[in-house]
Amino acid sequence: MSESAQHPWTPVRFAENGPVRLAYDRFAGPAAGEPLLLMTGLGVNRLWLPDGLCHLLTAAGFAVARYDQRDGGESTHLPPVATGNPVTALFRKRGDAYTAEDMADDAIAVLDALAWPSAHLLGVSLGGAIAQRVALRHPGRVRTVTTMSAVPGDVAGLRTLRFIRLGTLAKFTRLKFPATREGAVAASVAVARLLASPARPFDEDAARATAERTADAGVHDQQAQSRQIGAQWHGGPISVLxxxxxxxxxxxxxLIKPTAATAIAARIPNARKLLLPGVGHELPEPVWPTVVGELRALADADAGRGVRP
Known part of the structure; x- marks a missing residue:
């Protein structure tokens, strides 16, 4: 087995946005590929993004990098705030710790550290909302935007609730596990079960193997999740993208109703919506070829435009 196959990611490095340090790495492969930055969801670290998907993206001509959001993984974790429950954080009029603009600027700090003048963005869940905000705030640094399982990037507070299945979110916040590695693994399996498609049997062995590889307290750190979900957006509407x-x-x-995808696609001119049958709030292996093919087609369409915003 080759060295790159054994260790497909570069050693972790850190970008800086003010006092916040952001852990990132790159997938091994040709440096000449088109830059693609992967953006993770609420409470999960960058290891959650499947290596197999990243291998397919690299084979399709992308140079792939990923990073931990602030308050996630190996990136800077901020001090506790008054709101320690993600559900409650949705109702607040402002974030206590930082803004959604700060989180968008984190992505740009990572691009700067990678020496990428611009990049395609793929954001999953919270990462999808952040990807939209990065394109709004830094349009010249973004080539294309792909969101998956995300809400519109310009909604906040009570307006977000129309897109969220509160029953699932409530179950998510009620999960209690010890602050140990074993607790993190058990929490990851429980979260994976909650977010999987009910249309197919849940593969607990596979979920546990993934949890063992990506074990992190973020999946049950409600304080960190509250700070992430409470970050408010003050910028423009996604309709200007x-x-x-x-x-x-x-x-x-x-967790996130498909009507969220309908709303995003309806408000961003010429956006394309694709519902993935048999997929929950997750990135299961059977859908990887579809995701990669769609990103490749989107990047090719961007190459044909000539001039970016």
């Missing part, structure tokens, strides 16, 4: 945009969403998503 002019980037090629792809909106992916699991047809069986038990």
């Amino acid at each position: 002019r980037h090629p945009t792809l909106v992916l969403h699991g047809a069986d998503d038990p």
